[in-house]
Amino acid sequence: MxxxxxxxxxxxxxxxxxxxxxxxxxxxxxxxxxxxxxxxxxxxxxxxxxxxxxxxxxxxxxxxxxxxxxxxxxxxxxxxxxxxxxxxxxxxxxxxxxxxxxxxxxKMRIDFHPDHFVVLNNSQSEIVKASLKTLQMHEKLLRGIKIDPKHRCVLHVGGVYNDKEEALEQFIVNWGIIPYRLQKMIMLENDDTNFTFNETLYLCEKLNIPCVFDLHHHMVHNDGEDWQDHWERAIDTWKYSKLxxxxxxxxxxxxxxxxxxxxxxxxxxxxxxxxxxxxxxxxxxxxxxxxxxxxxxxxxxxxxxxxxxxxxxxxxxxxxxxx
Known part of the structure; x- marks a missing residue:
């Protein structure tokens, strides 16, 4: 139950x-x-x-x-x-x-969902740096509250930039330059225009990031797949989280x-x-x-x-x- x-x-x-x-x-x-x-x-x-x-x-x-x-x-x-x-x-x-x-x-659970301008899969370093600065602000707030920052910030994957496969791989490339203390804050959510549940899971599984499933987003934006076919995969992305x-x-x-x-x-x-x-x-x-x-x-x-x-x-x- x-x-x-x-x-x-x-x-x-x-x-x-x-x-x-x-x-x-x-x-x-x-x-x-x-x-x-x-x-x-x-x-x-x-x-x-x-x-x-x-x-x-x-x-x-x-x-x-x-x-x-x-x-x-x-x-x-x-x-x-x-x-x-x-x-x-x-x-x-x-x-x-x-x-x-x-x-x-x-015994409350609290978290954040930084604004849409926080984008980690952009190829322009200045945009990524600005996004990291915003994540640093959230980390400072969490540490000020004395809350473990791990898995407290939900993000979308980002933009498609005319090539979805390349945009997904750019996220992986950029992930390598993100400080670990910020990496561990992040959860990824499927969105309603760019990246489906399945595509978001691809990154979550590859990078050990918890996946936050949004049913409404899936209803609006999917590739014809049934979310139930991926539910167990989504559960598995949370295996390293205390939450x-x-x-x-x-x-x-x-x-x-x-x-x-x-x-x-x-x-x-x-x-x-x-x-x-x-x-x-x-x-x-x-x-x-x-x-x-x-x-x-x-x-x-x-x-x-x-x-x-x-x-x-x-x-x-x-x-x-x-x-």
Whole structure:
């Protein structure tokens, strides 16, 4: 029997004034003549974002939600080349420590999904260097929280660049120059336009990277293959991880091939998937990618509780009996 655990992304629609992604543009920063004052303003914004992360984790704890994805926009301008001297972690350490204590107390799993501009299979070294700089920022945050960075950042494979086979091989070439401390953070996800589940698994198996399966992406973009034919392969990519296997779940906004995410999750489609993978692994973490964030989780849980054979362990984890 598999334990299924639900999580959601970055922010809550139930908490007011709790954005973890407040920002400041470089134009706004540069318009402040006193640069020390400008940096202090950046720090205040980052601290406010972390305060809201703390509120979000407390909200999750109150609802027994132990799986959560942090925003990757907590620290504005962290990677801007004109502010490289800014030691942004030092002033944030008290708040990062507080986050870490909550995560430890409630045994939460947290991770990140850096933005689409983090691309590791580009042939241009400057693009890869910029991507690594962003990954370094995520590693610093994780270490500040005192969380093992291993398998905490989900990435897509990257661009096709007119030759998919060459793009896959370029990822392998670039992987060789990525520092190990950053390599070990990475999980790879199949996407909805470029690389299928099978193609993503090719890299994951070759480079010992956990594969994060996205059912919605597979529905939109595949080569005619059945995801079930590759499920055991995906499970096997997690054999070196201390964390449970994870997947992403979302529902198309309109037709089955719609790439856009709906506000909520189609529980019937999700339940059909769960029944197919039940008993294949001890635990599966399911990250909800829906416009309504935590409300989508609450609605999905409420709908699942009405289904025969489903037993909830806490607010966001459950088992399926008799399947």
């Amino acid at each position: 598999t334990i299924f655990r639900l999580g959601y992304v970055a922010m809550s629609v139930h908490l007011q004034n709790a954005s973890p992604s407040q920002t400041m543009t470089y134009r706004q920063f540069s318009s402040i003549k006193d640069k020390e004052a400008a940096v202090k303003k950046l720090e205040r914004i980052a601290i406010s974002n972390l305060d809201n992360c703390i509120r979000l984790l407390k909200h999750n704890a109150a609802h027994e939600i132990s799986f959560f994805r942090f925003s990757s926009k907590i620290i504005p301008l962290a990677n801007h080349p004109e502010i490289e001297a800014w030691n942004y972690i030092r002033p944030l350490l008290p708040k990062l420590n507080e986050l870490g204590e909550i995560i430890k107390k409630y 449970p296997m994870k997947i992403h779940i979302s529902s198309p906004r309109s037709g089955q091939k719609d790439r856009a995410h709906a506000d909520y999750i189609d529980y019937e489609l999700f339940l059909d998937f769960l029944k197919k993978v039940n008993h294949t692994i001890p635990m599966l973490d399911c990250m909800i990618e829906a416009k309504k964030k935590d409300d989508a989780l609450f609605q999905l849980a409420a709908e699942l509780k009405n289904q025969p054979g489903i037993t909830f362990i806490d607010g966001a984890s459950f088992t399926i009996n008799g399947v």
